[in-house]
Structures are given as structure tokens and as C-alpha cells.
Amino acid sequence: AQSVTQPDIHITVSEGASLELRCNYSYGATPYLFWYVQSPGQGLQLLLKYFSGDTLVQGIKGFEAEFKRSQSSFNLRKPSVHWSDAAEYFCAVGPNAGNMLTFGGGTRLMVKP
Amino acid sequence: ETGVTQSPTHLIKTRGQQVTLRCSSQSGHNTVSWYQQALGQGPQFIFQYYREEENGRGNFPPRFSGLQFPNYSSELNVNALELDDSALYLCASSFWQSGQETQYFGPGTRLLVL
Numbered sequence: 001a002q003s004v005t006q007p008d009i010h011i012t013v014s015e016g017a018s019l020e021l022r023c024n025y026s027y028g029a030t031p032y033l034f035w036y037v038q039s040p041g042q043g044l045q046l047l048l049k050y051f052s053g054d055t056l057v058q059g060i061k062g063f064e065a066e067f068k069r070s071q072s073s074f075n076l077r078k079p080s081v082h083w084s085d086a087a088e089y090f091c092a093v094g095p096n097a098g099n100m101l102t103f104g105g106g107t108r109l110m111v112k113p
Numbered sequence: 114e115t116g117v118t119q120s121p122t123h124l125i126k127t128r129g130q131q132v133t134l135r136c137s138s139q140s141g142h143n144t145v146s147w148y149q150q151a152l153g154q155g156p157q158f159i160f161q162y163y164r165e166e167e168n169g170r171g172n173f174p175p176r177f178s179g180l181q182f183p184n185y186s187s188e189l190n191v192n193a194l195e196l197d198d199s200a201l202y203l204c205a206s207s208f209w210q211s212g213q214e215t216q217y218f219g220p221g222t223r224l225l226v227l
Contacts, residue, residue, distance in 0.1 A: 004155075036218075043115070043203055044156070044218040051213075090155050099146050099207060099216065100169045103155030 002027045004091050004104035012110040013081050021076040021107050023091030033074040034092040034101065035065055044090065050074065061085070086111045115217035117142075119204050125225045126194050134189040134222045136204030142217075145187045147179060148203040150221070156203055162187060199226045 003026045013019055025031060032051055036044040048059025055067040065076045074091060088108050094101040116139040126132050136145060144163045148156035158171035162181035176192040185206070191198055201223050207216035 006155075041220075043117075043220040044205075045115075046216070092155075096214065099144055099161050099205075099214075100158050100171075101146075101148075101156075102158065103148075105155050106153075 002031075002093055002102045004093050004102055006089075006091055006104035006107050008107045009105070010108045010110065012112060014112045015083050016080050019076075019078045019081045019085070019109070021089050021091075021109070023074045023076065023104060024072055025074060025091070025093045026072065027093050029095070031093045032096055033065075033067060034094070035059065035063070035074075035076045036090045036092060036103075037061075038088045038090065038106075040087075047076070047089075081109075081111055083111045083113065085109060115219065117204060117206050117217050117219035119202075119219040119222050121222060122220070123223045123225075125227065127227050128194055128196060130194050131190065131192045132194060132224060134191075134202050134204075134224070135186065136188070136206070136219055137186045138204075138206035138217070138219075139208075140185060142185050142206035142208045144207045144214075145181055145185075146205045146207075146216070147187075147189045148205065149173070149198075150201040150203060151197075152200070159189070194226045196226050199224060 005024045034049045035047040050057045088106045090106045091104045092101040118137045146161040147159040150156040161169035165181045178190045181187040201221045203221045204219045
């Protein structure tokens, strides 16, 4: 069975500091991997996705993620966090490009001024 | 703006009642998926429809059912509501573009079961 683990439930960083959100997955085949962001009271917005090729993926809002097959990880990074990045972040895995996703429990990011 | 809309935005029901949630997406979005997101948790896949046929289902009982219509709208129906059905219900539709499938989520319907 597939699963996604986001070990950090809450993370607080100072504005301008770097950020790394962890994601570990378990999947029987080649995974399609995603990071979504959810602001309070809103739906999910896709930040980036990985299917194949270059293991470092660039997304929107200055985010990037690195796929490491040997570690079953797909960590999200941003070099300099802005106050508007405060939100809930979800990692997800699926059998194809966007359907039947399995999500992690999420990481809530808070940004200190 | 994802082009995926859901109605209503909020809903309150009592245990044992039935509820219908609606989703509308853009032309060409042939696949629609529904997810349940309980408070403080990640979304859980309920089921998926492709061209009006269910073609994937998560670990949800049969009292969760759906429909997809030719006009790219869809419904999620839940019978015999239970307190644990209180959650944000998300609809997502996807389409193929430039050799890739892209999925867009709606803003969700928040259901409270009393």
C-alpha cells in the first residue's frame, strides 16, 4: 500500500530564512510526486510535481523539490521564506499525473517577522 | 483561479440525513476526483470518475456515491450521515495538455454533521 509521511507537523521559520519541508513516501512502482499548498479556508494549489527526468524540480513561488529514490524522499525547499508563505503544505504520491492521490498529513508553516 | 467551483461552501446536516455536494469544472476536464479532508489531516481519496464512469475508489463505504455529467459537473452523495463525515470535501478535475495531465482543485465544501 502506498503512503506518505510528513514528519514535521509544525515548522516556524523567520522571514528571509531558508526552508526545507520533509516528505517520505512508500510506493510500489515509479511514483508521481506532488507538493500542494493550502491557505486557510481555501483549496489546494499545486506547487510542483515530479514524474521523471531531472531529480531537482522547480515550482511556483520560488519553491523547488528534490527526488531521492534511494531515500524515498521528496523534500520541498525555498531559499528565502516570505510572510505570505505561511500555510499548510501537503506532499502527495499517485499512480499517474494527478489522480487518486495519497496525501501526507501536512506540515503547517508559520513565518516569524 | 482554477476554474473548478463547488457548492455550497458550507453545509450543516444532522446524523442520518443525506447530502449532495456539487462540483463544476471546465470543458475538457474529463476526470473528476473527490477527496475528504478531516480537520487537521491531509485529504483522502474517495473516488474518481472518467467520462461518467467510476474508475477508481478509495477506502470509503458504499454510502458515498457519485455522479459525473456530460456538462463537466459532478456530484458527491453521502447517505446516512455520521458525525465523522464532518470534513472539507474537495473536488478536483483534470485534463490533458501538452502531453501531460494537470489536476485542479476546487475550494471545497465544508460539511458539519451534528
